[in-house]
Amino acid sequence: MTTSRRPLIAGNWKMNGLAASMAQLGGMIAGVDSVVPRIDLMIFPPATLVAAFASRARGSRIGIGGQDCHVQADGPFTGDLSAEMLADAGAQAVIVGHSERRVGHCETCAVVQAKVLAAWRAGLMAIVCIGETQAERAAGSTLDIIGRQIAQSLPYKAPARDLTIAYEPIWAIGSGLTPTLEEIAQVHQSIRASVVARFGGEGENMRLLYGGSVKAANAAAILHLENVDGALIGGASLAARDFLAIAATYR
Ligand code: PEP
Numbered sequence: 165m166t167t168s169r170r171p172l173i174a175g176n177w178k179m180n181g182l183a184a185s186m187a188q189l190g191g192m193i194a195g196v197d198s199v200v201p202r203i204d205l206m207i208f209p210p211a212t213l214v215a216a217f218a219s220r221a222r223g224s225r226i227g228i229g230g231q232d233c234h235v236q237a238d239g240p241f242t243g244d245l246s247a248e249m250l251a252d253a254g255a256q257a258v259i260v261g262h263s264e265r266r267v268g269h270c271e272t273c274a275v276v277q278a279k280v281l282a283a284w285r286a287g288l289m290a291i292v293c294i295g296e297t298q299a300e301r302a303a304g305s306t307l308d309i310i311g312r313q314i315a316q317s318l319p320y321k322a323p324a325r326d327l328t329i330a331y332e333p334i335w336a337i338g339s340g341l342t343p344t345l346e347e348i349a350q351v352h353q354s355i356r357a358s359v360v361a362r363f364g365g366e367g368e369n370m371r372l373l374y375g376g377s378v379k380a381a382n383a384a385a386i387l388h389l390e391n392v393d394g395a396l397i398g399g400a401s402l403a404a405r406d407f408l409a410i411a412a413t414y415r
Contacts, residue, residue, distance in 0.1 A: 218254025
């Protein structure tokens with residue numbers, strides 16, 4: 165079946181980046197011609213840099229997003245940021261449900277689902293992260309966990325252009341470990357089946373990213389798997405050269 169899926173290479177900078185990091189974004193913008201036009205590129209800097217990055221990237225092929233948002237549009241939530249604030253700063257998307265939020269900030273699937281709706285309310289595309297722990301994989305329950313996270317973290321209806329799913333095994337994040345190619349393909353096939361069952365053609369067109377220790381050395385093999393429509397990259401997205409090398413594996 166033909167789909168309208170455009171691969172997405174997305175860089176999650178987490179709590180990394182100061183004003184001087186603008187040089188890396190500049191390097192990405194300068195080097196983006198090495199990346200084939202059929203793929204999308206996004207960087208998710210820390211909140212302090214979203215406005216400056218969005219301003220620098222305006223008119224380029226690199227989109228800018230936030231790493232999290234609050235469910236509410238405004239109010240007495242000290243230290244939080246709303247999706248509207250991110251959009252106002254120039255963001256086009258937001259990551260929700262990253263395992264570092266689910267685990268470190270006790271975010272449930274219900275909260276993640278509410279954040280997806282908040283993102284849409286502000287006109288942002290949402291990247292929803294899901295993934296199993298090492299113990300869950302060892303117990304053979306990966307597909308059950310993924311199925312439950314999809315069922316509970318995604319809204320009832322989802323237009324493909326507004327929702328991207330990132331499969332990120334928690335044990336693969338920042339560890340240098342990755343599942344085998346067969347394991348990644350199996351999980352992505354299962355996610356595809358779930359979203360098609362739930363959203364029909366929108367599920368067919370929804371992008372499914374893989375995340376967890378993606379680097380230039382392993383990117384080509386992972387990104388060419390069926391139902392892998394790009395990557396969410398942490399550490400290897402901080403330097404322009406590494407990020408562009410991963411994106412350049414698409415031909
Ligand atoms: C991430 O945190 O989203 C991630 C995939 O990190 P890394 O690439 O560093 O494993």
